Structures are given as structure tokens and as C-alpha cells.
Amino acid sequence: MSEVALVHRAHHVAGAIYGTILATTVVAAAGHEPETIDQAAILVLGTSVVFWLAHVYSLGLAARVVARRPLRRDEMVSLAIAEWPMLQSSWPILLALMLGVTGIVPRATAVDLAMAVGIGALFTYGFVIGRQEKLSWPKVLLNMAISGAFGLAILALKVFVH
Template identity: 30%
Template sequence: MTATAPHPAHRALWRHWGTPAAVYGTVVYSSLIAAASVEAEHAAAGRILLFSVTTIVVFWLAHVFSVALAHHGDADSVGARVRDSLGHALFESSGMLEAAIVPSIPLVLSVFGLLQVRAAVVLSLWCAVVVLALLGYLAFRVRDRPLWVRLVGAAATALFGVAVVALEALLH
């Protein structure tokens, strides 16, 4: 059974969410949370959140720079080339920052005393796994793949996230 093709507006949105930067950002951000929580076993949620957000912003800046440098537009003037390259890089790299939103929610709740720190960290990591599953699903959905392929893609992407987080925790 094949699925009906997604609406063009949905396809554009899914392509944006399903960028390599979004997948990479989700994996990196969950690894940062895992590493920060292992490094300081009794760390406050605020410290884990601050470390993770600050580090993902640094990675994002490096990603924007590398994409802008590699893209380097074709416009006639230097100013237009820089503007084109930077605009392209900001769009292509935005998924890295967007990837941090959902996994940050439990940590923010912990900062306000609504969750225990350990529970917030675990929930943040599982949120990242769910986001990865969704990104894996969407990557195949936007290409009009059958449901079973989308589900396998979602499971594989989520399992990759679990493996990376576990490896990061073991290394720290």
C-alpha cells in the first residue's frame, strides 16, 4: 500500500525539519545533555541546560560558518554573495538550534522545580529519541516511501540516537 503524496506546503516543512542539521543537532544535543549529567552527577538542571545550550550554539555557529563558506553564492557583488551565502547557511543550519527545543523542555521544568533533575535528564534524552524517530519518519515520508519504510526509518534513526547517547555516556 502506498501513501498519498504530501501537500507541497507540508513537503517543504518536512524537508526543513528533516535536514541533516536537524538530525545532527538532535544527536549532538542529546549527547551534550548526557555528558553534562554524567560529568556532574549532582548537577543542577540549570547547569546542564546552560552547558548544553551554550555548546550547541557554538556548534551551530561553526556549522553556519562552514556552510556559508562552502556555499559562497554566485551574485555579482561581494555584499550580495556574502548575503546569499549567509542566508543559505542560516536556513540550512537552523535545524541544529531547533533540535534543542523539545529536549530542553524537561530541563526547564526541572529548573522551576517541577521535575527532579535525574528524571528531567532521562526525559530529555527520551524526547531526543522521539524527535529522531520523527525526523527519520519524515525523511522517508517526504520522499513518498511506503509506510513500512517510514516506520523502519523512524526506528533506525531512533536506535542510532540511543546508541550515540549510550556511547557518549560510556565515554564520560
């Protein structure tokens, strides 16, 4: 795999991990009151979109500096697609919140579920990456622990602050 392809694919995965951390953090900050789950869902969606756009914009500016010219439309679309996993990774967390907004599950349960989805996704990233690398099970578990620690840190902050 070329260095460019490696960086491009790594960027996709990094964006998904970062988007998951971001959405989980927003739930932790905004979802502590079940009555405001509607606002928490809007904040998760809005924050995810704003951060996605900010990443596309900053990559576009950086690409213009590197290329020393304005970018073509297809190049900007390519940058937006490259950042898509950051936005897409918030959808399972948003779906969990929407279960509470629509009354399918109790609102408090939906907030807890959204946190669990975010934290679980982080552990899962560590697992999948470790298994893909054919690491030994102790190393897979360590990989999961490190990745999941970000979610647990968010949960600890939520408990500490609220």
C-alpha cells in the same frame, strides 16, 4: 523540484536531525549528575549556538570560494536561516532540562526526559520521512529503527561511560 531546491530543503532536515543528535549527546555527556542539570542546560544551549555559528561560518567561507567574492549581508542572513533548524531542534531538549532546573519536575526526571525527547525525535524523523515517502509499514519501521539507532547509541554510550 529543482536540484537546488532539493538540496536546500534536504539541508534543513539534515540540520534538524544533526542538531537533535548533538543536543542529545551533550545531555548524555553532561547530564549524568542531576545536581549539574543547570550546567547541562547551559552546555546544550551553548554547544547548539556554537555549532550553528560554526556551520553558518563554514557555509559562508565555502560560498565565498564558490562565488569568488565576498558575500553580501543578505546572503549571510540566508545562510544563517538555512542553518536555523540545527539550532531550533535543540529547543525541546533544552525545555525538558529547564523543567528540572526550575523545579517543575525532579532534576533526574528532567535529564531522563531530555534524553527521551531527543531519542523520540530521532524515531519520529524516521517515521515522518517514511510515511511521507509512502513506504510500506515494514520499511517505515526500518526507517525509524535506523534513525532512532543514533539516539539509542548515544544512550548506550551514556550507560556504558557513566
